[in-house]
Amino acid sequence: MATHEQVTVGVVGAEQIVHRIMNLARELDNPGLRLVTAVYADEHDAQEQASRIASRVDSFLFAGPLPYDVAVAGGLPVPATYVPSGGPALFSTLLRGVLEKVFDPSRISVDTVSRRDLKHVYEEVGLSASGVRLKEYTGPESAEKFLDFHRSLYQRGRTTGAVTTVPTVDVALRKTGVPTLRMTPSSMTIRQALTTAILMGSGAKLEESRIVTMIVRVPAASLPAHASASAYWYQELRLSLHRELLRDARPMDAAVVPRDEHSFLIVTTMGSLRLATDNLSMAPFLDRISEELGVRLEVGIGLGSSTREAEVNAQSAVDKAAGGDTAFVVGPHGFVLQVPGERNRTAERPAQADSRALQILATLAEQLENANDTERIVDAEKVAELLGVTLRTARRTLSTLVDEGLAWPMPPPRSSKLGRPPRPYQLLVEKIPR
Structure with a gap:
């Protein structure tokens, strides 16, 4: 199967099955496919490991139903599937x-x-x-x-x-x-599950391009009693609100147009909105603009299969937001989501990797790049050489990188030599902050 666009699948599982999935993925000969891996030692760590890579994938493929259920219970921002058992x-x-x-x-x-x-x-x-x-x-x-x-x-x-x-x-x-x-899944079963994950990722990317309509409204309760919409001070407020909306809408490539005397219409795509709101975990416009202008705002977000349906749902959403400090999202089939303002946001961000570990990873990546090594696969001996440390320190360094989610251990290569072959590690250089 081939795709015409880049699809990134997050593979989450124990070391052995993850390595096997990666090998089978190479056989698909799909230049649009990219895999990002998260390896756990215990199935109950699946959600934690998945959260490390969630922001960089279009879909997830879990090694089995148990890690899938554990991760889904903790919440996933993208679609997911798993490799089935049996058969x-x-x-x-x-x-x-x-x-x-x-x-x-x-x-x-x-x-x-x-x-x-x-x-x-x-x-x-x-x-x-x-x-x-x-x-x-x-x-x-x-x-x-x-x-x-x-x-x-x-x-x-x-x-x-x-x-x-x-x-x-x-x-x-x-x-x-x-x-x-x-009991480990057959190669055919893994290929089928991987194909499903690719299709789900492609669908998610299409979903990201869907049009989203938002309504930002100045509630009547924020205006002085008997105030006229044609009053000079209110026209100044509208101009200021329009300017601030344009400022916040620019990063999400959104269009802002006046809707009526008290509200504005903002049109963007789902992908841009997710990016600007940290995957719909905080309401757009609500806090910063309200504080800047000294007036409370109401924000409604509408989804739909057409622009008209999205606008109707946005009206329903902004009505639900009336009088509160949160925005609402309304979509087809009765979908409703309450989105807090940033001040009221309670969801914790995923833990960031240790800054010292990130610095070490960046140093290794730079030296490998200087040596034209694009695979970024190292062992303890290579790390000792690159960092100028003892072999013991190099092993401890690799262990730290694995613990911080900045590298994952690969199975040792087959060798005819006596003794234990050195264990290779894949450096996850994409986790280095840009």
């Missing part, structure tokens, strides 16, 4: 179990897959599933019970081993001596 993956896992003599596939415990998938797979291979114990995935709370489910059945002699989709459960079961195989 071909269960076939290959059962085959591995038999060939490697890990367990008897007729007496195992399995998690995550649906009962229907389990039944179909066992029918296909001609085995009875009557001795198989299944724990379906219904949400993050059910995944927390997977470990006890597998371990208890094995310790009571009910099963000969376990099949899990959750990396942390896999590790914990092995530590307790339970014969375990982790």
Whole structure:
């Protein structure tokens, strides 16, 4: 599949699956596709890791349903999907179990897959599933019970081993001596999920170009009793308001036109509005202009499939904002969103990376660029050489960069040499502030 525009997909998962997705993405031969990765050690850190890269992606692809649900519960600003479990993956896992003599596939415990998938797979291979114990995935709370489910059945002699989709459960079961195989998605399943994420990202970019209409109104309550709209002081106020609206509208490429004696119409695109309002987390115009002119304003934002529908919804939104210190967004199908002014904004910004770590990353990036190294992949020995430090300090530096989300560890390359091969790290130079 090819796209005619740049689409950036955020890949969130454990190290092994993220590396595999990146390798398969190269096979798509899609010059418009860019991947940004976020690696976690525990599935419950998915939302935190996703938030690190959220501002730079058009869509997310999560390694499975558990990290997807964890991240969605915390809120995501762009569409997301995940690599599904089951299907071909269960076939290959059962085959591995038999060939490697890990367990008897007729007496195992399995998690995550649906009962229907389990039944179909066992029918296909001609085995009875009557001795198989299944724990379906219904949400993050059910995944927390997977470990006890597998371990208890094995310790009571009910099963000969376990099949899990959750990396942390896999590790914990092995530590307790339970014969375990982790079910990993097939290449075909990953490609399909990646294609879905690309399509969702493309759709999101189209959504960003949709026309948005805003109404900024001076409420009657802000005017003196019996004041005339034709009074000189009010004409001065209108001129000042128009000037200040133009000033704030310019960065979002918006048009500002008078609508009536008390309001102005502002037209822009959803992408520009999101950028100017930090993804609709704070109301445009509300605080700065109100403070500058000494008059309270009402702001309504309308979305719609046509300019007319957007304006009608903007009128509804500004009516909802009457008398309050927040703006409202009204869209099709009953969509309503309340957006606070910046003074009342309570949402916390994502934690910024440590300034010292950013400085180190910038130094490494500069030296690699001087050496015409565009891949930005280093190991401890390379970092020690570039920074002029000991190998031990270089390893500690790389660990800090990973902790700050400024680099991610890659699987060691295959080597015929004795000893452990050096671990490479991908430097995320795009996180350096411009």
